[in-house]
Amino acid sequence: MAEEFPDRQIELAHGAGGKASRRLIEGLILPRLSNPVLNKLSDAAMIDAGGRPLAFTTDSFVVKPLAYPGGNIGSLAVYGTINDLAVSGARPLAILATLILEAGTATTVVEEALDAMAGASSRSGVPVVGGDTKVVEHGKADGIYITTSGIGEPVPGINLDPETVEPGDKIILTGPIGDHGITVLLARGELDIEADLRSDSRSVWPLVEALLQSCGQSVRWMRDPTRGGVATSLNELAGDSGRTIVIEDTRIPVRDVVRGACEVLGLDVLHVANEGQCLAIVAADAADRAIAAIRSVPGGEDAVIIGAVSAERNPRLIATTPYGSSRIVDMLVGDQLPRIC
Amino acid sequence: MKYVDEFRNPELIKKTAEEIKSLVGDSRFRVMEVCGGHTHAIYRFGLEQLLPDGIELIHGPGCPVCILPMDRVDEGLAIARAPDVVLTVYGDMMRVPGYEGSPLEMKAKGLDIRMVYSPLDALKIAGAHPDKSVVFFAIGFETTAPATALTVLQAKEMGLTNFSVFVNHVTVIPPMRAVLDDPDMKIDGFVGPGHVATVIGAGGYEEIARDYKKPVIVSGFEPLDILQSLLMLVKQLKTGEARVENQYDRVVSWDANPTAREVLARVFELREDFEWRGLGSIAASAVKLTEEFKDFDAEVKYATLLARHRSERDGDGSLNRERHDDAPCGKVLKGLMKPHQCALFGRECTPERPVGALMVSSEGSCAAYFNYVGEKNKIG
Amino acid sequence: MCLAIPGKIEEFVDRDRHFARADISGVKRQINVDLIKEQGLQEGDWVLIHVGFAMGKISEEQALEQLEALAILGEAAQSRAEAEGYMFEVESE
Numbered sequence: 001m002a003e004e005f006p007d008r009q010i011e012l013a014h015g016a017g018g019k020a021s022r023r024l025i026e027g028l029i030l031p032r033l034s035n036p037v038l039n040k041l042s043d044a045a046m047i048d049a050g051g052r053p054l055a056f057t058t059d060s061f062v063v064k065p066l067a068y069p070g071g072n073i074g075s076l077a078v079y080g081t082i083n084d085l086a087v088s089g090a091r092p093l094a095i096l097a098t099l100i101l102e103a104g105t106a107t108t109v110v111e112e113a114l115d116a117m118a119g120a121s122s123r124s125g126v127p128v129v130g131g132d133t134k135v136v137e138h139g140k141a142d143g144i145y146i147t148t149s150g151i152g153e154p155v156p157g158i159n160l161d162p163e164t165v166e167p168g169d170k171i172i173l174t175g176p177i178g179d180h181g182i183t184v185l186l187a188r189g190e191l192d193i194e195a196d197l198r199s200d201s202r203s204v205w206p207l208v209e210a211l212l213q214s215c216g217q218s219v220r221w222m223r224d225p226t227r228g229g230v231a232t233s234l235n236e237l238a239g240d241s242g243r244t245i246v247i248e249d250t251r252i253p254v255r256d257v258v259r260g261a262c263e264v265l266g267l268d269v270l271h272v273a274n275e276g277q278c279l280a281i282v283a284a285d286a287a288d289r290a291i292a293a294i295r296s297v298p299g300g301e302d303a304v305i306i307g308a309v310s311a312e313r314n315p316r317l318i319a320t321t322p323y324g325s326s327r328i329v330d331m332l333v334g335d336q337l338p339r340i341c
Numbered sequence: 342m343k344y345v346d347e348f349r350n351p352e353l354i355k356k357t358a359e360e361i362k363s364l365v366g367d368s369r370f371r372v373m374e375v376c377g378g379h380t381h382a383i384y385r386f387g388l389e390q391l392l393p394d395g396i397e398l399i400h401g402p403g404c405p406v407c408i409l410p411m412d413r414v415d416e417g418l419a420i421a422r423a424p425d426v427v428l429t430v431y432g433d434m435m436r437v438p439g440y441e442g443s444p445l446e447m448k449a450k451g452l453d454i455r456m457v458y459s460p461l462d463a464l465k466i467a468g469a470h471p472d473k474s475v476v477f478f479a480i481g482f483e484t485t486a487p488a489t490a491l492t493v494l495q496a497k498e499m500g501l502t503n504f505s506v507f508v509n510h511v512t513v514i515p516p517m518r519a520v521l522d523d524p525d526m527k528i529d530g531f532v533g534p535g536h537v538a539t540v541i542g543a544g545g546y547e548e549i550a551r552d553y554k555k556p557v558i559v560s561g562f563e564p565l566d567i568l569q570s571l572l573m574l575v576k577q578l579k580t581g582e583a584r585v586e587n588q589y590d591r592v593v594s595w596d597a598n599p600t601a602r603e604v605l606a607r608v609f610e611l612r613e614d615f616e617w618r619g620l621g622s623i624a625a626s627a628v629k630l631t632e633e634f635k636d637f638d639a640e641v642k643y644a645t646l647l648a649r650h651r652s653e654r655d656g657d658g659s660l661n662r663e664r665h666d667d668a669p670c671g672k673v674l675k676g677l678m679k680p681h682q683c684a685l686f687g688r689e690c691t692p693e694r695p696v697g698a699l700m701v702s703s704e705g706s707c708a709a710y711f712n713y714v715g716e717k718n719k720i721g
Numbered sequence: 722m723c724l725a726i727p728g729k730i731e732e733f734v735d736r737d738r739h740f741a742r743a744d745i746s747g748v749k750r751q752i753n754v755d756l757i758k759e760q761g762l763q764e765g766d767w768v769l770i771h772v773g774f775a776m777g778k779i780s781e782e783q784a785l786e787q788l789e790a791l792a793i794l795g796e797a798a799q800s801r802a803e804a805e806g807y808m809f810e811v812e813s814e
Contacts (some may be wrong), residue, residue, distance in 0.1 A: 011446065191457075194750070266724045326390070327714075334436065337436070338456070339704075340485070341704050342746045344767060345727060348788075431772075458750075462773070485772060488774045591781075592778075600757070
């Protein structure tokens with residue numbers, strides 16, 4: 001049930017991927033464009049193309065700085081849409097790309113972005129088959145904005161629906177979190193902090209494919225925890241499934257350097273964006289098989305079970321400590337900011 | 342992480358919690374943790390859940406963002422509107438609401454407001470942009486003041502003319518006294534701010550133990566630190582002692598840091614009084630720059646602008662400030678009320694639309710409560 | 722207030738030793754060490770860092786002592802309880 005959109009103007013928070021974004025979508029957009037497919041708000045829309053199902057998705061990419069260790073807005077835009085298709089259970093087939101370029105941007109910057117797009121496209125085997133380019137005045141577009149739309153072929157026999165989530169289902173995370181968000185934050189240069197870290201931006205399709213092949217019938221839900229982090233994705237799951245989701249602090253994989261950066265800056269790694277990981281809810285009896293399948297793929301070696309769905313019908317996310325206490329992990333509110341207090 | 346992980350050891354945490362439980366027995370104690378950092382840690386690690394019912398934790402006013410009056414935020418933003426000003430703020434400040442918006446909102450509207458991790462970064466910006474007037478919005482207790490002081494000294498050494506500081510540094514003893522002087526308050530002892538103590542020394546809290554006969558345990562910030570401090574506190578309370586003890590002795594010593602003391606004495610002097618959000622005006626509780634450094638004092642540099650801003654603000658009776666000033670932040674700050682007991686909590690006041698700074702600052706008790714305990718005060 | 726984090730001094734970056742590069746679990750940041758120079762600072766020392774400044778040296782000895790004290794918590798009580806249990810058994814025979 002969509003609540004009305006109470007805010008009188010658009011704020012930055014509406015784009016941060018947390019609660020305010022949710023409000024924008026559910027309160028402002030959904031009521032006006034409502035239709036059965038849209039209302040599901042899945043990562044990709046499932047279209048019936050004359051009896052043959054197709055997955056259809058789009059995403060836009062606004063990142064500062066445009067280039068950072070391990071990536072570039074170009075590769076981000078390609079992988080991002082590939083991943084949305086993947087976590088919807090669809091084999092990515094092709095991508096369209098719209099470039100909005102700010103007048104005055106150096107050609108070399110655009111070249112770099114296009115090269116990164118080409119690299120991501122060829123590495124993942126998903127061609128950029130078309131697109132559009134617009135140029136806007138200096139002062140708009142932060143250099144480059146990219147929107148990519150992707151089309152994919154749903155894997156048959158898979159039914160991803162948060163309402164099929166059952167108590168006892170396991171939560172799988174494909175690898176360490178926080179790499180992308182921290183890399184980008186440090187790359188902005190405002191904090192004068194260095195770390196040997198790169199964005200995890202990559203296609204998760206190989207991991208998802210392995211997962212679906214091994215136990216597709218037992219996979220209930222998948223999501224790539226981008227903006228807003230694992231906390232936001234799992235809160236969305238809690239809301240959509242109506243259940244309490246419980247994760248264990250000590251099981252969550254985090255690189256030492258990411259942990260260090262989060263401690264220094266007072267950030268919660270659960271709220272930091274990732275661009276190369278995937279969350280999956282898998283039936284308990286298939287969980288071990290699922291982990292083995294993902295771990296057998298290069299890049300999936302760190303896949304791990306981080307928690308489970310509880311029987312409690314109270315939609316929220318809880319994180320437990322190894323000494324018997326717990327805390328509620330809320331959705332992100334606006335962008336997470338470093339603190340000194 | 343060294344010196345962090347060892348103090349989050351699950352076995353030791355369980356053991357210490359057990360020990361506290363058996364020591365408290367049937368007694369009931371009201372303990373205040375002064376420092377917002379402790380409040381945050383308590384909620385983040387769920388420490389309250391490990392404590393027996395006999396210990397009631399009261400969250401104190403040691404959150405430099407929470408106690409900053411909205412007027413001061415507005416004054417900082419007024420300065421940001423001056424031509425060529427780059428206002429540099431800590432991340433904590435970005436979402437604190439003034440009457441017309443927060444620094445983050447003002448930045449989105451076009452003001453040049455930049456987040457920094459250290460005052461040294463603000464200095465760097467000043468050095469790199471001689472055409473801009475870089476103003477650093479300084480907040481914090483005694484822990485953070487020396488950083489500002491050393492930065493000002495460096496600015497002077499560098500001969501910078503485009504760097505100034507909007508000083509809002511406050512001190513920790515006066516609000517502790519204000520809380521203890523309040524007849525409605527009943528506090529048995531304190532978990533004392535450990536990082537402030539790296540500057541003022543554990544002995545800096547002596548006057549509280551001496552004048553009010555309440556024990557103060559100077560505490561570190563990891564779960565084991567806080568639990569051990571509570572254990573030490575309960576031991577004293579059971580035997581009727583009232584001493585200052587230093588739990589955080591791996592970093593804190595009894596005496597004040599001599600360099601810090603010297604630098605603070607040279608760069609800062611006490612203001613006669615200072616308005617604390619929710620606590621009213623407290624004498625000798627905040628500092629300003631000394632005469633020697635008036636060239637680096639934003640309140641001097643922008644005196645005319647601020648005078649005009651203040652007269653517009655105070656003269657305009659139509660400004661609807663009633664609701665904000667009535668917000669029970671003060672009661673929560675003093676520990677007289679729990680966050681969820683505030684009528685605005687979770688309704689008009691949420692981390693997304695905060696009415697008061699206790700909901701903005703991640704160490705404000707309301708934000709900590711909302712984020713970690715939830716709107717309904719129940720876990721598990 | 723006061724988020725401060727332990728970090729290791731890697732090396733001094735200026736001749737007068739006002740600044741050092743610190744390492745916090747792989748994260749590097751230049752920090753000012755003026756506040757603790759009197760404590761005698763060397764590369765490899767661990768310090769507490771707040772807003773880009775070293776606030777104090779961390780004593781390994783004190784840290785270990787503290788952890789040891791916590792580790793033996795309850796042990797005295799446990800031995801006493803065991804002894805009492807034994808006494809009870811002896812008495813009831």
